Amino acid sequence: MSRTRVMIRRLAGVQHLLLAVLVVVGVGRGLGAGDAAGPLLGSTALFLAWYAVGARRAASGRDLADGRGRPGRGLPVGGWWLLGLVGVWLLTVVASPEMVWVAFSLWLLAGHLLPLVHAVVVSVLVLAVVVGRGGHAEGWSTAAVLGPVIGGVFAVALSRGLQVIVRDSQQREQLVTSLVAAQAEAEELHAELAQTQHAAGVLSERTRLSRDIHDTLAQGFSSILLLARAGAATGEPAARTRLLGQIEASAAEHLQEARRVVGALAPTPLESGLVDALGRISARLEQESGVRTEVRVEGEVTSLPPGIEVALLRTAQSALANVRQHARATSVVLTLAEAEDSVRLDVVDDGRGFDVATLGAAQGSPAGGGYGLRASRERLLELGGGLDVESEPGRGTALSAHLPRSAGGGWR
Template structure:
């Protein structure tokens, strides 16, 4: 059975109309049967079977309310009307079946056709009653006329309720489609965010580690002939960096904290990063802590460590500096990380900085810091070096 697109009240009204037709038909058939009228009795039974068949077929149509349903319904209405007309002529018991037929006309036909049809049906009912009585009375006119008027009014209400129900159904369908689109969009956004997260992690961990290893190996090759001992020390540092990078990759897969923070504090991890990030270069890095260190959440430690790695990676690869500094400052309500160098710097308003390799790294740092409600400030100009300052508001407990 197809679920009708009507609310329960409208479905109840439909079945009330069908029930009215069935009751009136049963009364009429019982009346002519008691009078021994065989043909009207058989005709009434056949009319009831056709009416019931139409209802059953309607309920099994695959597209309720479609053109096929409408054409079949109108054909059914013609057959029922002809059957009623024949029975109304045969016996006055069937005249009052016109009342539920009014609803069928107003439901299946457009108003421009239904209203004249109801009028013709009303006149036919009046004439049939008058023909059986042998005279025309006021009651014969008033009864079918009032029935037609009531049926027309109820049909108008029915159509209004149906239109409202259909509008609500379309709105619900639109909401369901919109919700599906939102779910798809949220899925796409989640995948994009995950892709961005992976890009940040790879840039700040594996890529930085590989850069350090390359710098160390280049320095070892340069010192191999003149200072084998120094070259061997560089190779050992490169091996340690490779081990740490491998551990980063494993933790990256397991989504654990950076290995530099697993067995030490943020201060110790930053001190090691300050030394290893510029290994193999002539840059001297000074690390300082200002204020009283306080324990920070893991995501704060990881963000500050990644910012330091990214900024020092830019220093070692692009700055051409001789000196650099890393300062971790604890204030009453915030923690600041300052990474600066005396290198060549760059013009903040020019795309040359991005061409030099600082564009994506700075964007990643900003995204990491902004996720925790902080800010990242970059100060630089050609020939004046570069300063990267990350500021994070302390969580309420740590700030207190």
Template sequence: MPAGQLPQGDPDARWLAAAMNATFFLLLGSALVRFVQRHGSEVNAPTVVTLAVLLAAVYVIGPGRGIPAIPRDPVRPSVRTLAWLASVVAVWAVLVELAPSFAWVAVPLIYAALRTLPPLAGYALVGVLCLFVIAAQLTLAPRFDLDLVVGPAAVAAFATAVFTYLRRQAARQQDLIDDLLRTRRELAATERRAGTLAERQRLSMEIHDTLAQGLSSQRMLLQAAERTWESEPGGAREHVRTAASIAEHNLAEARRFVHDLAPADLARGGGLAAALRTLAERESRGGPAVRVHIDDHTGDHGAGSALPERVRSALLRIAQGALANVREHAGATTAALTLTVLDDQVVLDVADDGAGFDPEALPTASSAPAGVRGHGVPAFRARVHQLGGTLAIESAPGEGTVLTAAIPLGTR
């Protein structure tokens, strides 16, 4: 790999790599043409041409991994990288010894040394390359010229200073990015904790102001009824009726909490498929045997895990309610839950071999209680319709029942 080859994700890095590679081959090619034109008939000409071709081949092969254009931290080169760099420098040094006109190929090699080696080692290699260039220029000059010493040294020093500055800038920028990402993560965690605490406080206040207060009132009323049961039967019965009314209200509040919170089976993780299996296992203990079948056509082995939370919650609630109806009313011996996940919709089928019934006698969705409470078919319809889906029931007396809930997913 050429010394300028860089990771493919950064357009600027690819541009810099192309520029450095082009500079290397341009300097190498121009030096080779100059040598052939002026010294092509000399005895060592074939050796010089062979070394030039070898230098190009070694440069192209390179190490098998990319190195950042301006690494933020001192790099730790691998043995292969060190061997490649040593080979390039060695071939170039021999080539410069035979033909000093190849000295300026050191310019891209300086860049390769700085970006490949740790700082001190890179500076040392840059100094060695600079000495070779100065010696070659003095060899080609008819007499000693101070510019031939100062010029290459100044170019090398300037290139090294610029590279070092850019490396430190890259390190500072990366540190700022790391700090920003860390701050964002901490802020997100803080917001999640604040939201969790706020929700806990809201629920605790709701429960205290409704369920807890209601239970406390029921206890007091029932205790009063017990005390007056013999002496004042009418008053005791009134206390009991009041307690029953409070209990009914508390039941409505509890159902509201259940509707607003995610199902506990989904909260355990594993997606809808795992929640359905847990539900089936629980229902099979005191009722008909429940089987679960997952049919995933999307290639997602965690079927149901990528579904929207509202869809998962609605389908699990429907499955819970349908199995409750099977257990209480169908007289079935077996039931089956089938979850079919397609690209554009998800379908839940609940089938049983029970007594069946006439679907036409069911109440309509408009008669379902407000808030989608309870396990009845109207509640199922309301849940599905809220998500833009459809509910179908196939049943007949003595032939079992199949309930099908289909919810569209749009573009997955």
């Protein structure tokens, strides 16, 4: 039960107790003064019965205790009940003037159950009865008038004051409840957000890993496969030995890459910078496939952010793997160039080219190939750059990757 409800219950308990005491005092004094017992006890029993009806209704939580009233919309239920109670009380007062003692409880109830104006009117009427019926019992005096007036004003003011306190406390409780609800909602949203962020993080990490595997390990295996096939096809022991050496070198290098991917450490080819790394991978292509390679550098492209270096290196690895697998080129030129606020990497081969329009249909199935260009493009787009592919059957292929210099805080 809320603290406010407990407080209301206690106040009601005090009210019931007070009324009981006043009734006992009134009846006792009335009988003591020789008033007729029948009418007095009968009217008092009726009074208590009517009071009990209201008390029960209030305790059951119905609106009897709501004394705020709605101006212009008549009396609240409690108001009508109180008028009834005042009526029965008048009967008790007729039976014995001593029953004016009970007026204090009526004032408290009026202050509590009626809108202010109604409360004042009813209280004044009750006061008039108290003064008229009780006052002259012991002879008229200033005290006999002033006492009830002070009692009435005090009782009405007290119950109005208590009402304000109760209402404030109810509002505070509502506020606390809504704050707690809002906080719970915020926590729920926060948890949902964290979950979404976690899911997005997992997805982006998977994408990064799948690209890394494609651009490093898959290309490594594909080059080892080509070398092994060439070795199997040749009858010359010297050529076989040379190819075996190349297979070993390629396997060793890609083993290192595999370790880096697994450990998510800094990419090994980049320890000495992008230009060096490009030189190394093109030299290896040349060595293994016989395609002439050249690396050109234009402008200030050293000390690029690691994110840019890794993205461009991965693009170059994928592009050179395509040259090796598809182009049948005799030469390929890699150009790393500075262009205003961005960096560009072009990979141009003189191979057989392909119809760029067919690219979309071919891509999308990692198992069957067609992943490389899409992955490169997505990686570059994520960093705010892009990838252009120009090719025509029989006229070579030109890939141009570009990235803003501001990109590449992390590496992908």
